[in-house]
Every structure is written in structure tokens, then in C-alpha cells.
Amino acid sequence: MSAVATTRAVRLHAAGGTEGFRVEELPVPAPGPGEILIRQTVAGLNFLDIYHRRGLYPLPALPTVIGAEAAGVVEAVGADVTGLTPGDRIAWAGAPYGGYATHHLLPAWRALKLPDAVGDDMAAASLLRALTVEMLFTRVRPMQSGETVVVHAAAGGIGRMAIAHGRRLGLRMIGIAGGAEKAALARAAGADLVIDRRAEDPVAAVQAATGGGAHLVIDGIGGDMLARSFGMARRFGMVASLGEAAGRIPPVSVYDLGPARSIALARPSVIGFISDSDAYRSAGTAVIARMADGLVVPVGGRFPLDRIADAHDRLESGLGTGALLLDTGA
Incomplete structure (x- = not known):
């Protein structure tokens, strides 16, 4: 299929450090049946x-363009595409990846139309995080009003989104943050209780505050923290392990979970959750409606494509307090 456009993209050539990134001009094929071409404004x-x-989560092949969410405008549609026309504002999340580029070709079912109340920055900062929270509270462990949730990295994007949405659902939200500044952000998001892990033992603090532990513990820290998260869950509660920001998780024995503790461990993937088109459309519609109602992640910084290394350094540092965006406007 002949190229109808070019995209300026950050392509990953080798797994490892940011030296594997290169900014390149690449051809973009015309959309085929069921596909759309997006002119992306922000990722x-x-x-x-x-x-x-x-390379912790391997990609199918290198070199490739990564980036799992973006917002922009439909530029062209392929055959058999209904409900979308050039000029429509949309956001998308999931695979095929390609957020780090000015243009992206993707299946039409990935496009979620944006209402006027949801700007491109708002969508790109919040969509994947909101879908993650939706997955946790509806699919991984359907939550009931009055139940207790502990969320690590409570000042981060997923943390603040979980706190705000959990409060709307009538959940008791306990945030764990590192330092007074981040603890204040978690409180501002609406947490019922915030534990500063630098000032007190979070396991003992959770147990003292709950009288037995939480129904759900959301752990995006990984490393040695996951084993400590087991001690924060109540009997027949659950720990959801989302990531490994602090490093690889040591092997877990089933005896770490029970029978004495009688807890469950989930290792859910939001990308897996939204690989099903029906689940994606249903969850996407719900979270965009909440964005329009003000449930969004604040933007903590933005970078042009040619500063992708700086953006990754900032993200890995853990020093940010809001979502980071990549300007991809063509």
C-alpha cells in the first residue's frame, strides 16, 4: 500500500537506556479496511x-515506535469504517503501540470520540490510568461501598485517580506516599488516610487503621515492597501487583499467600484488559464520561519529541507529581 504521509517519530532501536531512541521520518501507509489514520497532538x-x-516487557520486534496512549484528530479512514470521519477528535489506548509519533495507523475500534469538555491534554494524561482503575475496581476485584483500598504511590497518576474514583464509589481510600509533599497531594485527591512511608512503617500503620487489613491493596512499586503489601491485606483480601517501579519482584511462594493469610494475588494487565474490543469500548465510554465530569490526572510536565530521553529520565526519577506528556503535534 503506498504511503500517503510521513510521520516524525521516536523509534526504539535497542532495549536498554534512552540511547536506543532515535527521532526519524517514517512513511505512513494509507488506512486499510477497518483502519484509521490519526494525526496525533499529544501522547x-x-x-x-x-x-x-x-526490555522488561518485550516488544514483538525492533526497531519500533512505542507509546500506549495519545489524542488527536482523525485524518483518514479506510473502507468499512463507520461512525468516524476525518476531523473527529479522538483518544486511544492500547496496542498497536505508536504514541511517540505525529501520525499513527490503528484499528477504528480503538478510537474513542472526545466530547468538547475533554481536551486532548486531559485525555492523553488520564485515559490509560483511568482504564487501569476501572479494571481494578470492576474486573480484578469488584468493589463494594464501605470496603477499604490501600494504594501505593498515592501521589502518582494512578494513585490519585484511584483515590478520587474510589471516594465516588463509597470506598475507604488509604494512600501510601513517600514524603510530606506527596502525602499532601494524596490528601488533596481525597484520601481518607495518608501514610508517609518515610515517617512510619506502612504495614503497621495500615493494620492499625483497619483492624485487620484492606480488602484491596494496589501495588505498583514492586521490588521488595510486594511482600510487605501482603501484610496490608485482610484475610480473603487481594493484592494487585501492577508494576515494578522499584525493580524486579522476587519469586513469590504460594505459602506467602496462605493458608495462614488466606489472601489472593492478582497480576493484571490493563493492556490485556483492553485487548477485548467490547471491554475497551465499555470501559472507555465510562472513563471519558468521568473525565468530562472532572475526574482527571493533572499534567506535571511536557516534552517535545526530540527530548524523549529527558522525558524518560523524569518519569523514572519518581520526582514528578502529575502525568507527563509528549508533544506530537504535526
């Missing part, structure tokens, strides 16, 4: 991108 940066870059 969201996620720790998933770090895992892809490092």
Missing part, C-alpha cells in the same frame, strides 16, 4: 513505556 507517558524500553 501520554507511562511506566509501561519504561518497561518496553528496558
Whole structure:
């Protein structure tokens, strides 16, 4: 199929450090049946991108363009595409990856139309995080009003999104943050209780505050923290392990879970969750409606394509307090 456009893209040539990135001009094929071509204005940066870059979560082939969410405008549609026309504002998340580029070709079912109340920055900063929270509270462990949730990295994007949405659902939300500044952000998001892990033992603090532990513990830290998260869950509760920001998780024995503790461990993938088109459309519609109602992740910084290394360094540092965006406007 002949190229109808070119895209300026950050392509990953080798797994490892940011030296594997190169900014390149690439051809973009015309959309085939069931496909659309998006002119992207802004992409969201996620720790998933770090895992892809490092090779922790292998990609099908290199070189490739990564990036799991973006917002923009439909530029062209292929045959058999209904409900979308050039000029429509949309956001998307999931595979095929390609957020780090000015243009992206993707299946039409990936496109979620944006209402006027949801700007491109808002969508790119919040979509994948909101879908993750939706997955946790509806699919991984359907939550009931009055139940307790502990969320690590409570000042981060997923943390603040989980706190705000959990409060709307009538959940008791306990945030764990590192340092007074991040603890204040978690409180501002609406947490019922915030534990500063630098000032007190979070396991003892959770147990003291709950009288037995939480119904759900959301752990995106990984490393040695996951074993400590087991101690924060109540009997027949669950720990959801989302990531490995602090490093690879040591092997877990089933005896770490029970029978004495009688807890469950989930290792869910939001990319897996939204690989099903019906689940994606249903969850996407719900979270965009919540964005229009103000449930969004604040933007903590933005970078042009040619500063992708700086963007990844900032994301990995853990020093940010909001979503990072990549300007991809063509």
C-alpha cells in the first residue's frame, strides 16, 4: 500500500537506556479496511513505556515506535469504517503501540470520540490510568461501598485517580506516599488516610487503621515492597501487583499467600484488559464520561519529541507529581 504521509517519530532501536531512541521520518501507509489514520497532538507517558524500553516487557520486534496512549484528530479512514470521519477528535489506548509519533495507523475500534469538555491534554494524561482503575475496581476485584483500598504511590497518576474514583464509589481510600509533599497531594485527591512511608512503617500503620487489613491493596512499586503489601491485606483480601517501579519482584511462594493469610494475588494487565474490543469500548465510554465530569490526572510536565530521553529520565526519577506528556503535534 503506498504511503500517503510521513510521520516524525521516536523509534526504539535497542532495549536498554534512552540511547536506543532515535527521532526519524517514517512513511505512513494509507488506512486499510477497518483502519484509521490519526494525526496525533499529544501522547501520554507511562511506566509501561519504561518497561518496553528496558526490555522488561518485550516488544514483538525492533526497531519500533512505542507509546500506549495519545489524542488527536482523525485524518483518514479506510473502507468499512463507520461512525468516524476525518476531523473527529479522538483518544486511544492500547496496542498497536505508536504514541511517540505525529501520525499513527490503528484499528477504528480503538478510537474513542472526545466530547468538547475533554481536551486532548486531559485525555492523553488520564485515559490509560483511568482504564487501569476501572479494571481494578470492576474486573480484578469488584468493589463494594464501605470496603477499604490501600494504594501505593498515592501521589502518582494512578494513585490519585484511584483515590478520587474510589471516594465516588463509597470506598475507604488509604494512600501510601513517600514524603510530606506527596502525602499532601494524596490528601488533596481525597484520601481518607495518608501514610508517609518515610515517617512510619506502612504495614503497621495500615493494620492499625483497619483492624485487620484492606480488602484491596494496589501495588505498583514492586521490588521488595510486594511482600510487605501482603501484610496490608485482610484475610480473603487481594493484592494487585501492577508494576515494578522499584525493580524486579522476587519469586513469590504460594505459602506467602496462605493458608495462614488466606489472601489472593492478582497480576493484571490493563493492556490485556483492553485487548477485548467490547471491554475497551465499555470501559472507555465510562472513563471519558468521568473525565468530562472532572475526574482527571493533572499534567506535571511536557516534552517535545526530540527530548524523549529527558522525558524518560523524569518519569523514572519518581520526582514528578502529575502525568507527563509528549508533544506530537504535526
